[in-house]
Structures are given as structure tokens and as C-alpha cells.
Amino acid sequence: MANIKCTNIRKSYGSVTVIEDLNLDIPDHEFVVFLGPSGCGKSTMLRMIAGLEEISGGTVEIGERDVTRLPPGARGVAMVFQSYALYPHMSVYDNIAFGLRRQKVAETEIAARVKQVSGLLGLEQLLERKPRNLSGGQQQRVAMARAMIKTPKLFLFDEPLSNLDAKLREKLRTEIRRIHLDLKTTTIFVTHDQLEAMTIADRIVLMKAGAIEQQGTPSEIFDRPATRFVADFIGSPAMNFRDCTVANRGEVVELSSGSLHLEVPAADFEPLADGTIVEVGLRPSKMDVAGDGAHNAITGRVVLVENMGSEGQVVVDVDGRDMSLVTKAFRSLSSGSPVTFAIDADSIHLFSKRTGRSLRKAA
Amino acid sequence: MQPRRFIFWTLAPAFGLLAALALISIAGALYFSVMDRSLRYPDYDFVGLYNFERLFGDRRFLNALKISALWEIITVAGSLLVAVLLSVFLFENTRSATARNLICLAFLAPVLLPRVAAAFIWRFLYSPTLGLINYVCELVGLGQVEFLASPSLALFSVAAVDIWQWGLFFTVILLKLLETLPKEPIEAAQLDNARTWEIHAYVTLPMLRAPIISLALVKAVESLRSFDLIFVMTGGGPGTATETLDLYAYQMGINLGGRVSYASAMSILLLLITIVIFTLVWRGIRKWAA
Structure with a gap:
């Protein structure tokens, strides 16, 4: 020993x-x-x-x-x-x-x-x-x-x-x-x-x-x-990355890119100036199919569904680019149909475009 | 043309030539071995197995048999021992590829020399009055050593030349074989607390058992054909101290007696003994290596 x-x-x-x-x-x-x-x-x-x-x-x-x-x-x-x-x-x-x-x-x-x-x-x-x-x-x-x-x-x-x-x-x-x-x-x-x-x-x-x-x-x-x-x-399927623009809204920070609009608590992250471009990371396994009104909802069109047994990997077209998520509710989805899914704000990762380091404050 | 037929006709000339060369001479020797042909008389007669009977009562023949066996053992064992020790030493102690390749090149040189040339060089080196080796012997206080004239030393002195040629050649082969071995078992042995010699004795050399056996067999066959080396260096002497079977057969048949039939009987016997012994050894090795 x-x-x-x-x-x-x-x-x-x-x-x-x-x-x-x-x-x-x-x-x-x-x-x-x-x-x-x-x-x-x-x-x-x-x-x-x-x-x-x-x-x-x-x-x-x-x-x-x-x-x-x-x-x-x-x-x-x-x-x-x-x-x-x-x-x-x-x-x-x-x-x-x-x-x-x-x-x-x-x-x-x-x-x-x-x-x-x-x-x-x-x-x-x-x-x-x-x-x-x-x-x-x-x-x-x-x-x-x-x-x-x-x-x-x-x-x-x-x-x-x-x-x-x-x-x-x-x-x-x-x-x-x-x-x-x-x-x-x-x-x-x-x-x-x-x-x-x-x-x-x-x-x-x-x-x-x-x-x-x-x-x-x-x-x-x-x-x-x-x-x-x-x-x-880490993680399979790999994390989805999107470049988003930062807008401070008091308690929350809004991240947007095309039709994508996400909100995260400002307190969890290092201060970011309005208009900064950051890289947002969304883990497929942390996202799930949700109703239209859900917080941090993303909509897109299903490209394909991969049956992995108890779960399915769904590839969704969001603003012309693929985004994947893993869900148990994959059986109701088929190629071409529209879908709305959401992610918990705690699972949204922000990375600096310049250094690649996480912008989340250490716990 | 069908492939089989093509193979047959393209191989046939070479096989024919080989068969003619080998079979005709063997058939000739067989024929003469049951006659009493001698260069002294023009005519000859059938004498059955008389020549073979006489061989077993011929002390010089029995001596030649013993010398041949000794020669085989000394040269095969000596070459392999030198090759194993030297290759392991080089494997452990030379790191740079260039140095290793230069050493290999130097080690290949002796075997490229024609036997007769090697024999002359070493006869000169061994010379009691002019030779470099005796000069060194005298420097270190051994006095003059009669390498080729002393009956107890001569066979070993000639064998040393054979080992110098083949042992160094086999060293290069073994070194290259060691380099091809996977590194992991050696590393595993290092982690298992094995010392360098233990790694080679228990891991690398056993892994090379099959090629080492092949080298031994090649050398055994090659050693049977050392007539030129021994002939030039000692001519079988002093006395009959280095007279192997092929030398004795030559002395009987061509050089001294011109007793062609007697010499033929001897070569036929040598052929039989070789076939029997090699078959037995080959079988034994196959069983052991399996």
C-alpha cells in the first residue's frame, strides 16, 4: 500500500x-x-x-x-x-x-x-x-x-x-x-x-x-x-456546442444564437459583458422532450432517431445545425416531425472562446 | 497450359540436373564400394561387403569417426555458445543503431571469406615463430604454444577458426532475432525482479528456441563439410589428431593409397551414419520443442 x-x-x-x-x-x-x-x-x-x-x-x-x-x-x-x-x-x-x-x-x-x-x-x-x-x-x-x-x-x-x-x-x-x-x-x-x-x-x-x-x-x-x-x-454522444451572444438581464444571463434562447443564473458564472460571444455546451443526456412553454426550451425538426434499447438518441435540426439529445421518449418521435426539448439551467456549460476554460464559478 | 503441367516442366530441368549430379555420384560410390577397385591395378572384381568388414577393424577409421563426432560437437556447441553470449552482450550494451550495425557488418566479414583464405590467415596467425597469437602468448608469459602441432590442441585450434566464422555470423542472426522479440514480456520480467541474465535465460532465449534449433541443425550439416578448412590448416595431422572421416576417405582414395573402393565404402558408411543420426536428432528435437 x-x-x-x-x-x-x-x-x-x-x-x-x-x-x-x-x-x-x-x-x-x-x-x-x-x-x-x-x-x-x-x-x-x-x-x-x-x-x-x-x-x-x-x-x-x-x-x-x-x-x-x-x-x-x-x-x-x-x-x-x-x-x-x-x-x-x-x-x-x-x-x-x-x-x-x-x-x-x-x-x-x-x-x-x-x-x-x-x-x-x-x-x-x-x-x-x-x-x-x-x-x-x-x-x-x-x-x-x-x-x-x-x-x-x-x-x-x-x-x-x-x-x-x-x-x-x-x-x-x-x-x-x-x-x-x-x-x-x-x-x-x-x-x-x-x-x-x-x-x-x-x-x-x-x-x-x-x-x-x-x-x-x-x-x-x-x-x-x-x-x-x-x-x-467525456460523454457519449458528445456534448452539443453553440456560439451564443451574452445579454445581461439582472438576475439572469440570456444566451442567444438564432432561434436558440437560454437563460442561466448570473450568480453561477463569472461576470460577462453584453455582446460577448461564449461557447455554450449542452449535454445530450441532460436534455429531454418538453412542452412548448418549458423553461429553456429548444425547438427543431427531428432528423433521425437511433434506438439504443431503453433510450434513444435523437438528432434534431436546430437552425440548420444538428443537435443531439438522449431521451426515453424517443418512440413517439419520427424523422421530419417538429420537437421541443428543454435543458435544466444547472446543466448548461459556458466556455470562454479565447481560453476554452469554463466560465462557471467554482462551487 | 495447365498450372500443374507448367510447374512440372519448369521444375524438371533443375530437378533433373540435381538428381543427375547427386544420384550418379552416389550410385558410383555404391558401385565401387562393393568392388576392389584400386588405382594400382587396371582391373577390379566384385567383393561384396568385404570393404565394409575391413572398415570396422580399421583403427584409423574408428579414430576418424571419433574425431568427426568431436568436431561436430565442438563446432556446433561452440558456434551457438559464442553467438548466444555475444548477441546478448551486444543487445544489452550497444544502444545506438549505427554502432550495432557496424558491429554486425564486422561480424559478417569472417563468414564471407572463403574457407581456404580463412584457413591460411589463421595458419599464419597460429604460426609459432611469426604468428601474432604466439607473440601475444609470449607477452603474457605463456611461452610458445604449438597450436597446430600439438595433438591435444590442434583440433580445438582448427575448431576455433570455424567458430570464428560461424559463431560471429550466428551472433548477427541472433541479435536481429532478439530485436524482433516483443518488448512487453521483457518489461514484464523486469517488473518481476528478474536480473538481466535471468531475463535472457528464462524469457528471451526460450522464446527463440525454434530458430536456435534451426541454426544448430544448419551448423551441424555445415560442419560435416569442413574438409577444406582442416585440410589446409593441418592436413589431418599431427598424426591423425584432426583427421575426420572425409579427410581419411580422401587420403585413402586419392592421396595415398588410391584405394578407391575402400574410400567409397567409407563415404557410403558416412552417408548412412549421417542420415540415421540426423533423423534421430531431428525427431528428438521435434518432440522436445513441441
Whole structure:
């Protein structure tokens, strides 16, 4: 068990700097997800913490111990790779036991611990098999068993579910989460899948171009995105954005663009001058079909309806541009028909056109 | 034209030529091995298995058999050992691609040399009075070493040349194979607290088991054909200390006795032994590698 402290981390390849001055604190027992588009430096960050990638500047501490210059094996971390990275010529048993054997643990104790870990992950029947005779999900379980048996201070997962099919991904995700609730080992999990991040994380660290864009609980990230980038990256279908003109009406601020007229409480936002253009973000899942007189109503014409089972995604033409919303009442809608829907003022996001930062005052 | 027929007619000439060259000489050797043909007399007669019977009582033949076996083991094991150790060393200790490629180029040079040229170079290097190696030996206080004239050293000295050519060549191949391995299992082993030698002994080299076995087989076949190297360096001497089967067959059939039939019987026997041993080894390896 350990907390992690990264201070002023820098990573450069030759003259190209990919991560600059990154600071991050992870308390003990926390399940943190590094999320971001590919190339944002999340995997590099993970590999630097693991010791697989050299750190160009700054320090990494694991459990109050500076490990910046330590080799990977001496850091007390275990890692699960996207490609599983099993030793192909060894049986499942030998794969799991490899780390303990290198530490010269007695063979009887190894046997007991392999039995325990393989029981936990449902691998008892597979111990004699070679990795090539296992399915992807089984291979990833073996990789997890290999990581768990060392009872590390820190678990690292590098996109462990990306190579699995959707159903298995969901199953293993739940399993990883359950194991974490059991063992409470500090965990860092890297993914580019925002849904995966939302469902599994205690805290999400959202990265962009080698810097942390925002960190917080999944709800904080979803409901209070700090920047337009975060707002756009999180959530599916993606948030709707419109450029609107600001008009102050005392208690409320009016935002308008074409037929669109929205009102938000002025107190929730930083002061805005009349006539300023801001970018308004409307999350599809926060909007629903409403009557004509509803507050913050938007009208348009249905373009298409996508049935997603219990909900439907509706794409609506508003002033010649698409806007999507997610509603349970999608069955009454059909292409071409007019529709009115509304959004709660608390779920309207305003972003500065210049900096992309949220204009909402911190709570 | 039908594809099958096209394949047949385009392959036929090459196969025909190969068959003619291989089969005619084997048939010739078979024919002579049951005769008593000798260059001393113009006529010859059928003598059945007499030549083969005599072979098993011929101490020089049995010695040659032993030397051949030793030669195979030393050169195959030596080349692979050198290749494994050197390639792992280079893999771990050279970071820049340019340096690595230059080293590879240098390591490829020996095997590009014709055997006879390599043999002459090393005969000169080994020379007791003029040779560079003996000069170094004297500098470090070993005194003059008779590399090629000492019966206990000669076979190893010649094998060293063979290993110099093939071991370095295999080093390049193994280094390139190591580079093609996926990085993740190596990284996983690093995280599993494995030391560098453990990573290679337990992870990378076992992953390369199949190509290493292939290299061993290639080398085993190649080592059977070292006549030119041994002939130039020692001529089979001192005494019969480096006389392999092909050298003895040559001495019997062409150089000394002109006993063509006896030498033919020997080559037929060598052919049979080779086929049997390689079949057994091949089967054993396939079972083990599976």
C-alpha cells in the first residue's frame, strides 16, 4: 500500500518534450484512471512510474520513497499490459510463479500463493496450459494473477481491456473493480475509453498533450468540466456546442444564437459583458422532450432517431445545425416531425472562446 | 497450359540436373564400394561387403569417426555458445543503431571469406615463430604454444577458426532475432525482479528456441563439410589428431593409397551414419520443442 507523488515530471525524447512539469498526488488505496486521447502522454506517465521509461526531470515517490532512479523490479509495482505480455513458452502456473521465483520464495509457499490467486481469478483449471491455448480474456486474467501474486504496493494497468471484445471488457472491468475493493491496493489504470474511466475510477486524471487538463471524481468531470476539451471528450454522444451572444438581464444571463434562447443564473458564472460571444455546451443526456412553454426550451425538426434499447438518441435540426439529445421518449418521435426539448439551467456549460476554460464559478 | 503441367516442366530441368549430379555420384560410390577397385591395378572384381568388414577393424577409421563426432560437437556447441553470449552482450550494451550495425557488418566479414583464405590467415596467425597469437602468448608469459602441432590442441585450434566464422555470423542472426522479440514480456520480467541474465535465460532465449534449433541443425550439416578448412590448416595431422572421416576417405582414395573402393565404402558408411543420426536428432528435437 502506498501513496504516489510525482513532482515536476518532465519527459523528452531528444529535443521534443512530451511531458512538462507535471505534478500529481495519489493517496493510498485510490483507484486512479489516466484518461486522454492517444498521444497525450498517459501511457508514458505510467511507464515512468513503473520505471520502464527513463524520467528526464522531476521525481517519483512511491510510499514516501524516492524511486526515480530505481530499476522497475525494485519499485514494488506490478503491471498488466495491453498485450498481456505473458511468457509464451511457460505454463500458466510458471507465468504466475515467475516473479516469486526470482525473489527466491520457497517453492511450497509459491504453490500455496498460486493456488490462492488462481482461485480468486478462476484459473485453477488452466494452470497447466500454455498462453497460446487460452482466450484473450483468460490470458488477461493470467496477467492479472501474475501481477497480484507479488502483493505490490501499486498496480499499474496499461489499457488492459483494449484487446477484448465488448462483453468481456465489461466483465473484466467489474472484476478489476471488485478486486480493488478487496485488496485496496493503490491502482493506476490507463485508458482512452471514457466510459471505462467513468465506471471504474475513484478519480480521473484527464490528460491532453502531456499536461493534466482536469482531475476529479467521475461526476465532477462529467457535470463540471473545467474546459471545453474535457466537456467534449467525456460523454457519449458528445456534448452539443453553440456560439451564443451574452445579454445581461439582472438576475439572469440570456444566451442567444438564432432561434436558440437560454437563460442561466448570473450568480453561477463569472461576470460577462453584453455582446460577448461564449461557447455554450449542452449535454445530450441532460436534455429531454418538453412542452412548448418549458423553461429553456429548444425547438427543431427531428432528423433521425437511433434506438439504443431503453433510450434513444435523437438528432434534431436546430437552425440548420444538428443537435443531439438522449431521451426515453424517443418512440413517439419520427424523422421530419417538429420537437421541443428543454435543458435544466444547472446543466448548461459556458466556455470562454479565447481560453476554452469554463466560465462557471467554482462551487 | 495447365498450372500443374507448367510447374512440372519448369521444375524438371533443375530437378533433373540435381538428381543427375547427386544420384550418379552416389550410385558410383555404391558401385565401387562393393568392388576392389584400386588405382594400382587396371582391373577390379566384385567383393561384396568385404570393404565394409575391413572398415570396422580399421583403427584409423574408428579414430576418424571419433574425431568427426568431436568436431561436430565442438563446432556446433561452440558456434551457438559464442553467438548466444555475444548477441546478448551486444543487445544489452550497444544502444545506438549505427554502432550495432557496424558491429554486425564486422561480424559478417569472417563468414564471407572463403574457407581456404580463412584457413591460411589463421595458419599464419597460429604460426609459432611469426604468428601474432604466439607473440601475444609470449607477452603474457605463456611461452610458445604449438597450436597446430600439438595433438591435444590442434583440433580445438582448427575448431576455433570455424567458430570464428560461424559463431560471429550466428551472433548477427541472433541479435536481429532478439530485436524482433516483443518488448512487453521483457518489461514484464523486469517488473518481476528478474536480473538481466535471468531475463535472457528464462524469457528471451526460450522464446527463440525454434530458430536456435534451426541454426544448430544448419551448423551441424555445415560442419560435416569442413574438409577444406582442416585440410589446409593441418592436413589431418599431427598424426591423425584432426583427421575426420572425409579427410581419411580422401587420403585413402586419392592421396595415398588410391584405394578407391575402400574410400567409397567409407563415404557410403558416412552417408548412412549421417542420415540415421540426423533423423534421430531431428525427431528428438521435434518432440522436445513441441
